[in-house]
Amino acid sequence: MSPYIVILSTGSELTAGRSLDTNSGWIANQLFELGWKVKKFITLPDDPKLILSELQSLQTLAKERPVLAIMTGGLGPTEDDYTLETVLTLTGKTSYSVEKAKLRLTKIYEARGKEYKDILPNVFRQTFVPEGCKTLDNSVGIAVGFIESLGDHSYLVCMPGVPSEMTEMFKRRLVPELKKFYPRENLVQKTKWLWNIGESLFQNDFIEPNRIEFFSEAEWGVTANRGYIKCIFQSTNEPLLSTIIQRLEETYPKIISDDVFQFVHERLLKDKLTISVAESCTGGLLGKKLTEQPGSSSYFIGGFLTYSNEMKSSLLGIPMEWITTHGAVSEQVAKAMVEGLCQKTETDFGISITGIAGPEGGSPQKPVGTVCIGLREPNGNVSVHRYIFPGNRESIRENASNTALFLVYQSFKH
Amino acid sequence: MSPYIVILSTGSELTAGRSLDTNSGWIANQLFELGWKVKKFITLPDDPKLILSELQSLQTLAKERPVLAIMTGGLGPTEDDYTLETVLTLTGKTSYSVEKAKLRLTKIYEARGKEYKDILPNVFRQTFVPEGCKTLDNSVGIAVGFIESLGDHSYLVCMPGVPSEMTEMFKRRLVPELKKFYPRENLVQKTKWLWNIGESLFQNDFIEPNRIEFFSEAEWGVTANRGYIKCIFQSTNEPLLSTIIQRLEETYPKIISDDVFQFVHERLLKDKLTISVAESCTGGLLGKKLTEQPGSSSYFIGGFLTYSNEMKSSLLGIPMEWITTHGAVSEQVAKAMVEGLCQKTETDFGISITGIAGPEGGSPQKPVGTVCIGLREPNGNVSVHRYIFPGNRESIRENASNTALFLVYQSFKH
Numbered sequence: 001m002s003p004y005i006v007i008l009s010t011g012s013e014l015t016a017g018r019s020l021d022t023n024s025g026w027i028a029n030q031l032f033e034l035g036w037k038v039k040k041f042i043t044l045p046d047d048p049k050l051i052l053s054e055l056q057s058l059q060t061l062a063k064e065r066p067v068l069a070i071m072t073g074g075l076g077p078t079e080d081d082y083t084l085e086t087v088l089t090l091t092g093k094t095s096y097s098v099e100k101a102k103l104r105l106t107k108i109y110e111a112r113g114k115e116y117k118d119i120l121p122n123v124f125r126q127t128f129v130p131e132g133c134k135t136l137d138n139s140v141g142i143a144v145g146f147i148e149s150l151g152d153h154s155y156l157v158c159m160p161g162v163p164s165e166m167t168e169m170f171k172r173r174l175v176p177e178l179k180k181f182y183p184r185e186n187l188v189q190k191t192k193w194l195w196n197i198g199e200s201l202f203q204n205d206f207i208e209p210n211r212i213e214f215f216s217e218a219e220w221g222v223t224a225n226r227g228y229i230k231c232i233f234q235s236t237n238e239p240l241l242s243t244i245i246q247r248l249e250e251t252y253p254k255i256i257s258d259d260v261f262q263f264v265h266e267r268l269l270k271d272k273l274t275i276s277v278a279e280s281c282t283g284g285l286l287g288k289k290l291t292e293q294p295g296s297s298s299y300f301i302g303g304f305l306t307y308s309n310e311m312k313s314s315l316l317g318i319p320m321e322w323i324t325t326h327g328a329v330s331e332q333v334a335k336a337m338v339e340g341l342c343q344k345t346e347t348d349f350g351i352s353i354t355g356i357a358g359p360e361g362g363s364p365q366k367p368v369g370t371v372c373i374g375l376r377e378p379n380g381n382v383s384v385h386r387y388i389f390p391g392n393r394e395s396i397r398e399n400a401s402n403t404a405l406f407l408v409y410q411s412f413k414h
Numbered sequence: 415m416s417p418y419i420v421i422l423s424t425g426s427e428l429t430a431g432r433s434l435d436t437n438s439g440w441i442a443n444q445l446f447e448l449g450w451k452v453k454k455f456i457t458l459p460d461d462p463k464l465i466l467s468e469l470q471s472l473q474t475l476a477k478e479r480p481v482l483a484i485m486t487g488g489l490g491p492t493e494d495d496y497t498l499e500t501v502l503t504l505t506g507k508t509s510y511s512v513e514k515a516k517l518r519l520t521k522i523y524e525a526r527g528k529e530y531k532d533i534l535p536n537v538f539r540q541t542f543v544p545e546g547c548k549t550l551d552n553s554v555g556i557a558v559g560f561i562e563s564l565g566d567h568s569y570l571v572c573m574p575g576v577p578s579e580m581t582e583m584f585k586r587r588l589v590p591e592l593k594k595f596y597p598r599e600n601l602v603q604k605t606k607w608l609w610n611i612g613e614s615l616f617q618n619d620f621i622e623p624n625r626i627e628f629f630s631e632a633e634w635g636v637t638a639n640r641g642y643i644k645c646i647f648q649s650t651n652e653p654l655l656s657t658i659i660q661r662l663e664e665t666y667p668k669i670i671s672d673d674v675f676q677f678v679h680e681r682l683l684k685d686k687l688t689i690s691v692a693e694s695c696t697g698g699l700l701g702k703k704l705t706e707q708p709g710s711s712s713y714f715i716g717g718f719l720t721y722s723n724e725m726k727s728s729l730l731g732i733p734m735e736w737i738t739t740h741g742a743v744s745e746q747v748a749k750a751m752v753e754g755l756c757q758k759t760e761t762d763f764g765i766s767i768t769g770i771a772g773p774e775g776g777s778p779q780k781p782v783g784t785v786c787i788g789l790r791e792p793n794g795n796v797s798v799h800r801y802i803f804p805g806n807r808e809s810i811r812e813n814a815s816n817t818a819l820f821l822v823y824q825s826f827k828h
Contacts, residue, residue: 015452017443018637018646020436024457029431038429039464043438043455050453078614200492223432232432277698277719283705284691284698287719291697294773294807302725304718305691305701311716311759345725359708392578393708 003068003153003182005031005038006058010073010083011161012045023072023166030170032221034178035187035234046080048089055090055156062154068182069150070174073161075143077122083158084128087148093130100137101127101144108142136173141165147177155181185236190245193228195255195406196387202229206251214244226398227389227406228257260402260409261289267412268299268349273378275408276345277303278316278337280328281355281371286401301347306337312354316340329354331372331384338374338382349411350376351404357393371400375407417482417567417596419445419452420472424487424497425575426459437486437580444584446635448592449601449648460487460494462503469504469570476568482596483564487575489557491536497572498542501562507544514551515541515558522556550587555579561591569595599650604659607642609669609820610801616643620665628658640812641803641820642671674816674823675703681826682713682763687792689822690759691717692730692751694742695769695785700815715761720751726768730754743768745786745798752788752796763825764790765818771807785814789821 007027013019021043028038044050051074058069074083088095105127106116126143129135136145138160145159157174159166194202199222207220218235231248235241249256257263268275277286283305290300306312309328313320318336326332337352355371362368369389376382385407389399421441427433435457442452458464465488472483488497502509519541520530540557543549550559552574559573571588573580608616613636621634632649645662649655663670671677682689691700697719704714720726723742727734732750740746751766769785776782783803790796799821803813 013635013637014439015442015455016446016635017439017441017452018446018635018644020434020439021455022434025428025431025434027431028429032430032432037459038431039459039461041429041435041455041457045451045453047453221427221430221432223427230432279698279701281705282702283710283714284693284701284717284719287693287698287721288696288702288811291695291721291771292808296697297721300697300721302719302721302729303698305698305716307701307705307711307714307716315716315758344729357705394706397702 002036003066004061005036005068005070006040006042007038008042008044008054008069008071009161010044010046010051010071012047012080014043014073015045023161023163026163026167027070027072027170030175032232033187033189033234034175035184036182046074046082048082048086051082051086052089055086058156059090059150062151066153066182067150068155068157068178070157070159072159072166075126075145075158075160076162077120077126077142079122084125084130087130087156087158091130091148093132095128095130097124097127098129098135098144101142105142134177136169136177138165138169139172140168145169145173147174153181187234187236188238188241189232189234190241191230191232191259192245192248193230193257193260194252195228195257195403197229197252197255199224199229202231206248210244210247214240214247218244225402226391226395227402228260257406257409257413260405261292263412264405264408265293265296269295272298273349274299274301274345274347275349275351276301276341276347278341278350278352279303279305280307280312280337280353281357282353282397282401283307285397286351286353286404289401289405301345303345304341312337315344317343327366329356329366329370329372331386334372334374334384335382338376342376348378349408350374351408353400353404355389355396355400357396357400359393369396371396371403373400373404373407375404375411377411416450417480418475419450419482419484420454420456421452422456422458422468422483422485423575424458424460424465424485426461426494428457428487429459437575437577440577440581441484441486441584444589446646447601447603447648448589449598450596460496462496462500465496465500466503469500472570473504473564476565480567480596481564482569482571482592484571484573486573486580489540489559489572489574490576491534491540491556493536498539498544501544501570501572505544505562507546509542509544511538511541512543512549512558515556519556548591550583550591552579552583553586554582559583559587561588567595601648601650602652602655603646603648604655605644605646605673606659606662607644607671607674608666609642609671609817611643611666611669613638613643616645620662624658624661628654628661632658639816640805640809641816642674671820671823671827674819675706677826678819678822679707679710683709686712687763688713688715688759688761689763689765690715690755690761692755692764692766692788693717693719694721694726694751694767695771696767696811696815697721699811700765700767700818703815703819715759717759718755726751729758731757741780743770743780743784743786745800748786748788748798749796752790756790762792763822764788765822767814767818769803769810769814771810771814773807783810785810785817787814787818787821789818789825791825 007024024041129146134147143160148156221232223230317340338350342350352374358368373385389396421438438455543560548561557574562570635646637644731754752764756764766788772782787799803810
């Protein structure tokens with residue numbers, strides 16, 4: 001029995017377009033991995049009337065079918081936080097302060113050298129929940145979450161809108177409850193990445209021919225990213241899932257990968273290898289990506305941002321006439337960049353990127369999006385790869401740095 | 415007369431959490447600048463039943479008050495694009511192919527060496543709109559947008575979900591129509607940035623004391639970012655708006671700025687100045703930010719990613735014992751980094767960043783978030799600035815590189 005799932009987020013900063021709601025998508029993604037599909041997202045301003053009217057509609061709907069409403073936001077200490085008040089109006093209940101949360105708040109105040117009596121009423125209000133509901137502990141912040149009944153097999157979940165508090169509460173406290181409310185078979189999920197291929201081509205070449213054989217018993221989904229698509233497969237039938245992945249690997253042997261960012265990070269650490277970069281059109285984006293994970297200082301040494309031709313020449317020792325002859329965006333210069341880089345840094349891996357990110361600077365021979373990537377592997381091999389990436393300046397730069405990491409991934413695999 | 419505004423986005427990739435809906439927030443932000451507030455965002459999967467039922471609710475609501483529903487998505491060429499079909503069901507109308515769009519599509523095909531008859535029916539479908547509605551030309555892609563009546567002073571706007579197509583259509587085609595539908599006085603908007611100050615402190619120190627004097631006739635809004643908050647003021651009374659900005663400048667003389675990214679870009683171009691960077695904990699993020707705008711090659715020369723101490727020493731000429739004595743994250747090393755940098759690059763501006771992005775590596779003297787930024791100005795002045803930035807690794811790195819740009823801004827101002 002699957003509930004009709006609605007995700008409700010509140011916040012005037014959201015409906016004014018000043019903040020982006022990342023909570024709803026995150027929750028939907030988590031629910032998808034648990035095997036549930038969301039029917040609707042709703043975002044409302046901090047307006048108790050609008051929120052109440054929406055909750056009343058959900059209550060009415062719950063008379064016809066099981067409804068699961070997951071709401072974030074409005075549990076904070078400021079005057080525009082209306083969630084608890086609205087839920088009390090909806091249910092006609094009173095509220096009480098959760099002892100555990102009260103103690104936690106007191107301890108936080110004591111640690112700051114303040115006393116219980118110093119706690120502002122608004123701050124204290126965050127420890128309150130409606131009587132008789134299931135509470136959801138907040139291990140990151142103060143506001144307590146709760147689950148209120150909306151009718152038969154129907155629930156309203158209220159959680160704070162602060163992402164770090166919400167995600168922790170969702171994973172640790174809410175998921176076990178949801179599994180009790182709506183029991184279902186264990187769903188297995190596998191994810192693979194495919195590089196430089198469009199979503200529609202993938203659907204045409206892989207999903208359609210295998211629809212009957214695979215996808216009556218398995219679900220699939222695709223997320224498009226810069227440079228790659230992420231293919232997600234789900235089923236309760238694990239052997240079937242393995243067959244799908246095997247077929248996928250046979251169909252796309254050259255462009256398939258696992259999570260490249262995670263894989264490269266782990267292998268560089270494990271194999272105690274080092275890496276450095278020489279970036280032109282990406283201006284530092286590849287270095288930024290290589291240093292996103294804690295611990296990256298074990299393998300990432302640093303590198304050169306050689307945006308101007310003069311820097312390519314003076315820092316990496318490429319003769320200016322070489323650049324003039326072949327052009328700054330050329331296989332020859334990419335190769336010279338990575339060779340000059342590794343002479344200076346002596347790292348195991350070296351990557352160079354030079355390209356035309358646009359919107360200006362393209363030509364018929366080298367249109368905007370042309371990018372040359374040089375790779376130096378631990379065995380001393382140097383290779384150069386030329387691409388034409390689609391999209392605007394941002395998209396081309398993202399594509400180039402993601403693809404550079406894919407080249408490192410491939411070097412580990414082959 | 416203000417309409418009840420709802421923004422509706424469709425796409426199963428959104429409700430599955432595989433893609434983030436950036437369209438709704440963008441539209442809400444544009445509407446806010448025009449002086450309209452949005453009452454609700456709704457996101458639905460590509461399910462014609464759910465979409466129709468939502469549109470019917472809006473049609474019912476339009477009997478009570480003016481409703482403006484702006485819908486994105488579902489106008490593409492694939493089988494899960496249901497917007498046109500649903501609107502036809504809702505209104506009982508038929509559709510026709512827009513001549514101009516048909517011609518445009520034919521030309522695109524001809525440019526690819528294909529003929530009119532090669533156009534797939536699904537692709538061709540994108541040129542169709544309901545009879546008798548106002549069409550919205552698409553100057554970026556193929557799918558035509560349209561405005562359908564929902565009742566008295568009530569409208570349903572349908573636009574493609576591809577952001578580049580939607581934003582262009584919104585600004586060029588839709589806004590003039592909206593201004594005709596709902597005429598209103600000219601609203602003026604001013605935006606200022608405040609650095610290293612929280613939203614609640616700003617509200618407490620600036621909004622509350624000036625509430626009576628300013629904010630009965632003006633609206634305000636705040637967006638929190640990494641390192642700064644963006645304060646937006648709106649009013650039809652332009653002199654009042656100037657008074658507010660003046661008071662803001664008097665209250666926060668040291669931390670106020672305009673759009674730093676735009677300002678620094680324009681001034682570096684105009685004054686023909688150059689800049690280079692030496693980054694440690696940001697790993698390339700500052701270079702990436704400095705090369706986001708087309709034309710940045712006029713001022714950004716490049717720089718060094720000196721993530722390891724060995725690189726700080728070998729590339730920037732900082733003695734290792736200097737690093738060992740003071741620590742890699744210290745005012746002394748930040749100063750030596752920027753001096754070493756500018757000796758090599760000879761640029762007018764130089765920036766160095768060294769810090770502890772965490773989660774490991776903090777100490778009581780230098781907690782996670784400690785960042786030292788060195789600045790070399792065109793007159794040869796070198797200064798070092800020490801901060802403790804809040805948040806996680808990503809937040810600290812964003813804060814550090816944004817603040818570095820603020821230092822360049824301040825150098826131009828003083």
